[in-house]
Amino acid sequence: MKPARVMLVDDTPTRSAILEQALLDQGLTVVCRLESAQSLIKNVEIHQPDIIIMDLESPDRDTLENMTVLNQHNPKPVIMFSEEGDSKIITQAIQAGVSAYIVDGLNPLRVKPILDVAIARFREYQALRKELKQTRDQLADRKIIDKAKGLLMKTKGLDEEQAYHAMRKMAMDQSKPLVEIAQNILSVMELLTL
Amino acid sequence: MNGAKIEKKALKLGYMPLSDCLPLLVAQEKGFFEQQGLKVELLQEVSWANIRDKVIVGHLDGAHMLAPMLLASSVGLGGIKKPLMTAFSLGLNGNALTVSNTMQAALVELNAQEFDQAITMKRLIEQRKSKKLPALVFATVYPYSCHNLQLRYWLASAGIDPDKDIDLVVLPPSQMVDHLKLQHIDGFLAGAPWNSVAILQGHGHCLLTALDIWGNAPEKVLGVTQEWAEKNQQTHHALIRALYQACAWLEDHAELALPLLEQHLSLNSPLIDQDCLIPAITGEYIFDHNQIQSKAPGMLVFNRFMANFPWLSHGQLICAQMKRWHWLPEDTDCDKLVAGCYRPDIYRQALTDVTMPVDDFHNEHLSMT
Numbered sequence: 001m002k003p004a005r006v007m008l009v010d011d012t013p014t015r016s017a018i019l020e021q022a023l024l025d026q027g028l029t030v031v032c033r034l035e036s037a038q039s040l041i042k043n044v045e046i047h048q049p050d051i052i053i054m055d056l057e058s059p060d061r062d063t064l065e066n067m068t069v070l071n072q073h074n075p076k077p078v079i080m081f082s083e084e085g086d087s088k089i090i091t092q093a094i095q096a097g098v099s100a101y102i103v104d105g106l107n108p109l110r111v112k113p114i115l116d117v118a119i120a121r122f123r124e125y126q127a128l129r130k131e132l133k134q135t136r137d138q139l140a141d142r143k144i145i146d147k148a149k150g151l152l153m154k155t156k157g158l159d160e161e162q163a164y165h166a167m168r169k170m171a172m173d174q175s176k177p178l179v180e181i182a183q184n185i186l187s188v189m190e191l192l193t194l
Numbered sequence: 195m196n197g198a199k200i201e202k203k204a205l206k207l208g209y210m211p212l213s214d215c216l217p218l219l220v221a222q223e224k225g226f227f228e229q230q231g232l233k234v235e236l237l238q239e240v241s242w243a244n245i246r247d248k249v250i251v252g253h254l255d256g257a258h259m260l261a262p263m264l265l266a267s268s269v270g271l272g273g274i275k276k277p278l279m280t281a282f283s284l285g286l287n288g289n290a291l292t293v294s295n296t297m298q299a300a301l302v303e304l305n306a307q308e309f310d311q312a313i314t315m316k317r318l319i320e321q322r323k324s325k326k327l328p329a330l331v332f333a334t335v336y337p338y339s340c341h342n343l344q345l346r347y348w349l350a351s352a353g354i355d356p357d358k359d360i361d362l363v364v365l366p367p368s369q370m371v372d373h374l375k376l377q378h379i380d381g382f383l384a385g386a387p388w389n390s391v392a393i394l395q396g397h398g399h400c401l402l403t404a405l406d407i408w409g410n411a412p413e414k415v416l417g418v419t420q421e422w423a424e425k426n427q428q429t430h431h432a433l434i435r436a437l438y439q440a441c442a443w444l445e446d447h448a449e450l451a452l453p454l455l456e457q458h459l460s461l462n463s464p465l466i467d468q469d470c471l472i473p474a475i476t477g478e479y480i481f482d483h484n485q486i487q488s489k490a491p492g493m494l495v496f497n498r499f500m501a502n503f504p505w506l507s508h509g510q511l512i513c514a515q516m517k518r519w520h521w522l523p524e525d526t527d528c529d530k531l532v533a534g535c536y537r538p539d540i541y542r543q544a545l546t547d548v549t550m551p552v553d554d555f556h557n558e559h560l561s562m563t
Contacts, residue, residue: 056244059240061241062242062335066363068272099244
């Protein structure tokens with residue numbers, strides 16, 4: 001059995017690189033990786049993939065769907081191959097942001113593992129993005145808090161610990177996040193020094 | 195509001211960022227959904243394929259949908275076979291055919307009087323064939339769309355075979371203008387506001403509005419699965435009432451909705467501003483970069499002419515045209531298919547204080563027949 005030929009269309013190169021590696025690890029062939037669908041039709045004709053994995057949020061899905069109409073041998077949306085009772089994997093794919101197109105001859109038994117890999121990698125990427133954002137937000141918060149603390153120390157003649165406790169108390173009294181209190185302090189001070 | 199209890203209060207509705215999604219935006223903004231006891235979340239989608247898939251798997255309760263998509267999905271064309279239906283048309287018309295400046299000049303050179311007639315297009319195609327030039331490329335927005343059917347209808351009226359004499363591609367509406375500018379395509383048939391974007395930027399000329407092909411044509415509908423409609427009858431009625439209210443409001447106040455439309459359409463499209471939204475909404479249509487406005491009063495109809503009634507004849511027209519291009523088998527029973535996809539009975543039940551037509555059919559205004 002020849003390895004299935006996979007084509008990836010995703011405008012997020014990091015994500016499609018992760019997915020490509022995962023598919024290669026499974027012994028599959030990644031024939032083409034496109035970042036935009038500019039030359040989608042031409043590439044499908046040249047590379048003749050068995051399956052196309054596409055970012056669900058790509059507007060180019062409609063362009064690809066038209067190929068299905070034009071030629072019976074062109075890849076069709078994977079949703080066509082799911083039985084109505086077995087739409088779980090399709091729902092999972094949609095939630096993870098994956099869409100897939102497969103050619104008629106490809107055994108449905110071989111489709112599921114490929115889709116599973118794509119779903120897992122898309123989810124992983126989503127989680128990574130979320131984590132990165134959290135870390136960035138935390139760092140930004142820290143900067144604001146430190147700045148407010150410094151201002152309090154300078155204007156009120158407090159030491160570092162006193163300044164921090166003053167802000168903590170305000171945050172608890174007003175049941176607001178510390179960073180919001182720090183932001184308020186900075187805004188007020190800015191007003192006063194103008 | 196009816197006393198009957200709605201089955202599902204929190205709804206997710208999908209839409210594509212086009213001028214004719216306005217009824218959904220207005221129903222949300224003006225609190226019409228809320229007045230009907232619904233809590234609606236509107237989700238902007240990037241492709242018609244997403245709209246279809248998400249409605250089918252139940253990720254969305256319903257959506258702003260292309261009318262031919264109902265029939266296509268009900269028989270399993272281009273996707274999983276899942277019966278879809280509508281009991282509410284979101285409006286009529288809105289489409290136009292815009293061609294590149296190069297093509298416009300070529301057509302005028304061939305026949306300055308009738309440059310906008312299909313017969314002139316036929317001559318241009320023959321001329322290019324004899325010069326061994328590549329086939330003209332036209333774009334529409336989705337295979338199973340009224341855009342595609344209208345373009346085919348118009349070309350075929352002059353004996354042009356859309357499957358042989360030209361190349362027909364599908365592009366996302368937001369990419370039409372760039373592809374026209376770069377001459378990847380020679381023309382496109384799409385909905386508002388994309389024709390106006392191309393024209394105001396000077397990259398194309400509106401050859402004709404689709405009003406000259408099909409008058410008061412079906413376009414977008416509120417699409418749901420037949421299964422959903424069965425389970426959520428009262429919710430469906432409430433949804434129809436809220437959308438009707440929005441459409442009636444839009445009929446008199448469309449200009450007031452321009453900022454709302456701009457806000458939602460410009461989210462992912464830097465090309466959109468209020469100037470390009472005005473022509474289709476007001477009917478003061480602009481055909482050419484240098485030309486003053488011309489009247490196209492029915493360019494986008496939200497409520498008058500019984501625009502929201504889900505005419506069986508709309509479904510019949512679409513079914514017949516889909517057969518014509520062999521998308522549906524010759525022996526397809528259009529009466530049966532349309533009876534599942536178009537449900538004027540539900541519209542009549544939902545709206546008790548609205549003037550109703552006597553019949554579920556009317557004559558469709560097709561040109562050149």
